[in-house]
Amino acid sequence: xxxxxxxxxxxxxxxxxxxxxxxxxxxxxxxxxxxxxxxxxxxxxxxxxxxxxxxxxxxxxxxxxxxxxxxxxxxxxxxxxxxxxxxxxxxxxxxxxxxxxxxxxxxxxxxxxxxxxxxxxxxxxxxxxxxxxxxxxxxxxxxxxxxxxxxxxxxxxxxxxxxxxxxxxxxxxxxxxxxxxxxxxxxxxxxxxxxxxxxxxxxxxxxxxxxxxxxxxxx
Amino acid sequence: xxxxxxxxxxxxxxxxxxxxxxxxxxxxxxxxxxxxxxxxxxxxxxxxxxxxxxxxxxxxxxxxxxxxxxxxxxxxxxxxxxxxxxxxxxxxxxxxxxxxxxxxxxxxxxxxxxxxxxxxxxxxxxxxxxxxxxxxxxxxxxxxxxxxxxxxxxxxxxxxxxxxxxxxxxxxxxxxxxxxxxxxxxxxxxxxxxxxxxxxxxxxxxxxxxxxxxxxxxxxxxxxxxxxxxxxxxxxxxxxxxxxxxxxxxxxxxxxxxxxxxxxxxxxxxxxxxxxxxxxxxxxxxxxxxxxxxxxxxxxxxxxxxxxxxxxxxxxxxxxxxxxxxxxxxxxxxxxxxxxxxxxxxxxxxxxxxxxxxxx
Amino acid sequence: xxxxxxxxxxxxxxxxxxxxxxxxxxxxxxxxxxxxxxxxxxxxxxxxxxxxxxxxxxxxxxxxxxxxxxxxxxxxxxxxxxxxxxxxxxxxxxxxxxxxxxxxxxxxxxxxxxxxxxxxxxxxxxxxxxxxxxxxxxxxxxxxxxxxxxxxxxxxxxxxxxxxxxxxxxxxxxxxxxxxxxxxxxxxxxxxxxxxxxxxxxxxxxxxxxxxxxxxxxxxxxxxxxxxxxxxxxxxxxxxxxxxxxxxxxxxxxxxxxxxxxxxxxxxxxxxxxxxxxxxxxxxxxx
Numbered sequence: 001x002x003x004x005x006x007x008x009x010x011x012x013x014x015x016x017x018x019x020x021x022x023x024x025x026x027x028x029x030x031x032x033x034x035x036x037x038x039x040x041x042x043x044x045x046x047x048x049x050x051x052x053x054x055x056x057x058x059x060x061x062x063x064x065x066x067x068x069x070x071x072x073x074x075x076x077x078x079x080x081x082x083x084x085x086x087x088x089x090x091x092x093x094x095x096x097x098x099x100x101x102x103x104x105x106x107x108x109x110x111x112x113x114x115x116x117x118x119x120x121x122x123x124x125x126x127x128x129x130x131x132x133x134x135x136x137x138x139x140x141x142x143x144x145x146x147x148x149x150x151x152x153x154x155x156x157x158x159x160x161x162x163x164x165x166x167x168x169x170x171x172x173x174x175x176x177x178x179x180x181x182x183x184x185x186x187x188x189x190x191x192x193x194x195x196x197x198x199x200x201x202x203x204x205x206x207x208x209x210x211x212x213x214x215x216x217x218x219x
Numbered sequence: 220x221x222x223x224x225x226x227x228x229x230x231x232x233x234x235x236x237x238x239x240x241x242x243x244x245x246x247x248x249x250x251x252x253x254x255x256x257x258x259x260x261x262x263x264x265x266x267x268x269x270x271x272x273x274x275x276x277x278x279x280x281x282x283x284x285x286x287x288x289x290x291x292x293x294x295x296x297x298x299x300x301x302x303x304x305x306x307x308x309x310x311x312x313x314x315x316x317x318x319x320x321x322x323x324x325x326x327x328x329x330x331x332x333x334x335x336x337x338x339x340x341x342x343x344x345x346x347x348x349x350x351x352x353x354x355x356x357x358x359x360x361x362x363x364x365x366x367x368x369x370x371x372x373x374x375x376x377x378x379x380x381x382x383x384x385x386x387x388x389x390x391x392x393x394x395x396x397x398x399x400x401x402x403x404x405x406x407x408x409x410x411x412x413x414x415x416x417x418x419x420x421x422x423x424x425x426x427x428x429x430x431x432x433x434x435x436x437x438x439x440x441x442x443x444x445x446x447x448x449x450x451x452x453x454x455x456x457x458x459x460x461x462x463x464x465x466x467x468x469x470x471x472x473x474x475x476x477x478x479x480x481x482x483x484x485x486x487x488x489x490x491x492x493x494x495x496x497x498x499x500x501x502x503x504x505x506x507x508x509x510x511x512x513x514x515x516x517x518x519x520x521x522x523x524x525x526x527x528x529x530x531x532x533x534x535x536x537x538x539x540x541x542x543x544x545x546x547x548x549x550x551x552x553x554x555x556x557x558x559x560x561x562x563x564x565x566x567x568x569x570x571x572x573x574x575x576x577x578x579x
Numbered sequence: 580x581x582x583x584x585x586x587x588x589x590x591x592x593x594x595x596x597x598x599x600x601x602x603x604x605x606x607x608x609x610x611x612x613x614x615x616x617x618x619x620x621x622x623x624x625x626x627x628x629x630x631x632x633x634x635x636x637x638x639x640x641x642x643x644x645x646x647x648x649x650x651x652x653x654x655x656x657x658x659x660x661x662x663x664x665x666x667x668x669x670x671x672x673x674x675x676x677x678x679x680x681x682x683x684x685x686x687x688x689x690x691x692x693x694x695x696x697x698x699x700x701x702x703x704x705x706x707x708x709x710x711x712x713x714x715x716x717x718x719x720x721x722x723x724x725x726x727x728x729x730x731x732x733x734x735x736x737x738x739x740x741x742x743x744x745x746x747x748x749x750x751x752x753x754x755x756x757x758x759x760x761x762x763x764x765x766x767x768x769x770x771x772x773x774x775x776x777x778x779x780x781x782x783x784x785x786x787x788x789x790x791x792x793x794x795x796x797x798x799x800x801x802x803x804x805x806x807x808x809x810x811x812x813x814x815x816x817x818x819x820x821x822x823x824x825x826x827x828x829x830x831x832x833x834x835x836x837x838x839x840x841x842x843x844x845x846x847x848x849x850x851x852x853x854x855x856x857x858x859x860x861x862x863x864x865x866x
Contacts, residue, residue, distance in 0.1 A: 026246060058454045137852055138497070162845055166614075
């Protein structure tokens with residue numbers, strides 16, 4: 001029974017989703033819209049509460065049991081509480097219920113975003129440059145014919161896209177464009193076609209209840 | 220008077236104004252089509268006028284020159300007539316009014332007929348092979364190295380006494396990559412339950428988190444080890460992309476998992492995760508349908524499931540005949556699409572062949 | 580430790596340190612490296628360059644702060660190009676958090692031009708030569724709506740002016756009056772422009788994107804759905820080069836300045852790959 005109800009639900013919901021594609025009539029679309037927007041939003045709201053609860057529980061537990069690196073958990077809790085208070089009372093852009101503006105500086109979510117989130121996210125993004133170097137050094141070995149071919153193509157593209165490429169040969173940048181435009185696009189189209197069909201088949205399997213590992217597996 | 224003025228200025232009105240209910244829609248819309256004014260090149264554009272009584276027209280829209288179709292928002296059940304005027308500065312040259320028209324909603328979208336046909340063919344093929352498999356026909360599936368490695372990966376973690384890290388990526392629950400990843404998570408959790416290996420599942424999306432938690436719990440119950448399930452093994456980490464990546468990097472460097480699974484939808488954080496994982500010496504199994512991230516995973520991970528290999532994973536691991544049947548159906552659909560593409564390309568090439576144009 | 584082992588297992592931190600030096604030094608002492616524009620960038624440049632006097636350009640600045648370093652130079656180069664050749668230009672952002680970056684780019688370039696302008700005619704006048712439409716959520720609304728009427732979607736601009744009273748908007752009513760839209764983004768926004776604005780209204784779309792998303796976008800460039808394509812810092816540098824070479828616009832070329840750094844970084848990575856492979860080769864010979 002515990003398995004059957006979700007399976008029936010997904011079958012019905014999936015079928016209704018397919019039908020909405022066929023029937024443009026408003027009497028049906030209104031319902032579809034409700035399911036897609038309102039219902040999903042309500043469910044997300046509950047899920048957010050559960051998710052934040054999980055985050056807090058894990059870290060409270062870590063502190064209580066003094067597990068390894070438990071000090072960091074304090075950092076998380078303070079940051080969590082701090083930004084929640086600022087968001088609730090300071091508002092998004094100094095439009096909250098409390099006066100949080102000191103001269104030109106205002107304590108609000110926008111300030112946090114600009115001065116904490118953006119620099120941190122940019123730094124993480126910048127790490128990519130270093131990781132690309134170490135990953136390429138470790139992985140690019142001419143183990144086989146295919147690997148040699150790949151490495152050759154990679155070198156040509158890398159040199160070709162550089163200003164240096166043109167001074168080596170006038171034709172190199174054009175050849176690089178050809179690699180990007182023809183073999184690259186051809187391979188991508190193949191993968192995309194497979195992905196599109198895979199999406200159809202997987203959706204069908206889930207709707208029909210054949211694929212049920214998402215229910216924790218089992219027959 | 221206006222007509223005389225227009226004639227003097229040489230501004231000709233658009234002709235043949237045709238108004239009809241917009242087909243295949245949910246109602247509330249009428250299409251208006253007209254033939255361009257002969258003076259199209261000199262005018263600013265066209266104004267659309269509407270009337271409910273056929274006498275008093277009000278302006279309901281403007282569209283630039285060289286365009287001969289516009290849509291008007293209407294109320295269903297009311298009779299309208301339309302006029303179109305060519306506009307040049309203050310001059311207006313009005314067309315004859317259109318026939319009366321009423322907008323209404325359609326019940327079936329006929330314009331998508333080709334999609335229904337494709338849906339029936341591909342769906343039918345997949346169902347046919349599932350039915351075939353149910354009757355006990357044995358089906359072959361080629362080896363997928365990344366999935367064969369799962370057993371070894373779990374075994375290795377058990378031997379080393381280290382945890383397994385399962386990363387679901389940034390995807391939402393409705394994305395197929397996320398669903399496929401949850402399927403694999405179910406199978407991996409069964410194995411960690413059997414071997415009593417620690418499993419860590421950090422999440423980026425609240426809904427995916429709740430589903431992942433249930434899946435892991437069910438898997439532990441299914442193999443008869445509900446006692447071994449740790450509710451804190453699946454947890455929510457952060458929704459923000461780079462915060463999520465930073466959090467996982469922290470887990471990787473502190474816990475040093477023996478195996479990392481990076482399966483689902485990933486964006487720019489893919490290499491940040493995979494390279495940190497490689498630095499900690501973990502075996503890494505990745506899988507995604509995000510094309511731009513595939514090169515990073517192939518470079519930094521030991522095994523990578525590319526695109527639909529990821530979707531096929533659950534069938535491969537569980538070896539359930541019904542799932543294998545679906546994959547067979549999918550393969551035949553691909554054969555059909557490839558054949559159509561090749562035929563279309565040949566026809567396209569032949570019809571442009573210079574020799575043929577000699578006969579035209 | 581054998582020599583080949585050493586070559587195959589260089590410590591990550593050494594690679595990182597060398598890369599850091601190689602990337603930073605050319606940025607500290609900037610010098611412009613000459614680049615040769617490739618076809619996708621040239622096509623974009625030509626499309627902007629050929630905008631007739633009775634049409635305008637749209638510049639969509641929808642890039643997030645993370646990718647500012649790569650994409651902002653593109654915005655500046657396109658703005659310089661448009662302003663120098665006196666093309667009318669409409670700027671917008673599809674997301675609220677990107678508005679700050681768009682205004683930054685506009686203000687910088689307008690300041691560059693107006694600081695050397697001698698007459699009123701030479702100066703760039705807001706509302707006459709350019710307009711910042713701001714942000715109108717969700718993205719699909721302006722994408723579709725501007726096909727019918729731009730001032731119906733953006734009733735007021737970012738600064739609160741009625742758009743239909745602005746001089747520039749008198750002749751620019753909808754996509755019919757737009758020669759090309761240049762979408763600068765690191766996400767799939769350019770594909771949405773094609774799906775909604777191009778498929779329905781025939782709007783030409785040019786794109787500037789990050790190097791990582793470039794590979795994805797070549798598919799659309801190849802089919803002609805994207806008129807032109809600027810990929811990454813190199814694409815930005817090529818556009819800067821075209822603007823300076825064809826129209827003599829002087830100004831700081833941030834992307835071109837980074838070319839030396841980019842070149843060294845590529846060469847260092849290639850060097851490490853070669854070293855690793857020499858080690859691998861020796862190791863195999865030994866076996």
